[in-house]
Amino acid sequence: MAFSRDHARIALATIRLVNGALALLAPELMLRRLEAGQEANPGAGPDPGRVAVYPLRMFGIRTVVLGIQLLAGGSVRQSGSLRQQGKVGVVIHAADAASAITAGLRRQLPARVAVVAAGISVTNTALAWILATGGDGTDVAGGHGTDIAGDGRRTDSEDCISGGVGPPAARAQRGR
Numbered sequence: 001m002a003f004s005r006d007h008a009r010i011a012l013a014t015i016r017l018v019n020g021a022l023a024l025l026a027p028e029l030m031l032r033r034l035e036a037g038q039e040a041n042p043g044a045g046p047d048p049g050r051v052a053v054y055p056l057r058m059f060g061i062r063t064v065v066l067g068i069q070l071l072a073g074g075s076v077r078q079s080g081s082l083r084q085q086g087k088v089g090v091v092i093h094a095a096d097a098a099s100a101i102t103a104g105l106r107r108q109l110p111a112r113v114a115v116v117a118a119g120i121s122v123t124n125t126a127l128a129w130i131l132a133t134g135g136d137g138t139d140v141a142g143g144h145g146t147d148i149a150g151d152g153r154r155t156d157s158e159d160c161i162s163g164g165v166g167p168p169a170a171r172a173q174r175g176r
Helices: 007-023 027-033 049-072 076-105 113-132 158-164 167-173
Strands: none
Touching: 007 049, 007 076, 007 113, 027 049, 027 158, 049 076, 049 113
């Protein structure tokens, strides 16, 4: 079963709210899960995770706000806004996935933690992609059949980009 745009919106909002709330309200718990705190590295001297509490809380509040925006944005009726949020989400979560993979390869995170973090970020990227494209794979880069105005009408993007010399104009010249 394919995820609908509404399912993706709710799933991504829930993931953002849970992770954001944990980072905001219980950063020490997140650090333990990342194996970055004193308990994970007892011989590391002063708690190596303490310095991360502040940025985790900053990350947390922003993530909570992004989750609330997705839920408050309503369902598919506001498709233009959901598409925009999806496009931004693809960039955010793809960068998160790349960061987790890079940290794992550089051994900045334990391998297990890097795999879990990358998996979560790749999942979030896929959910954001569904929001950005409506699940059909179009519209992220202005592909064919996109709802450019967000009003439910599907148009051919080449017509908008090329000033009418693209396929719709060619069809008109051929009498179609």
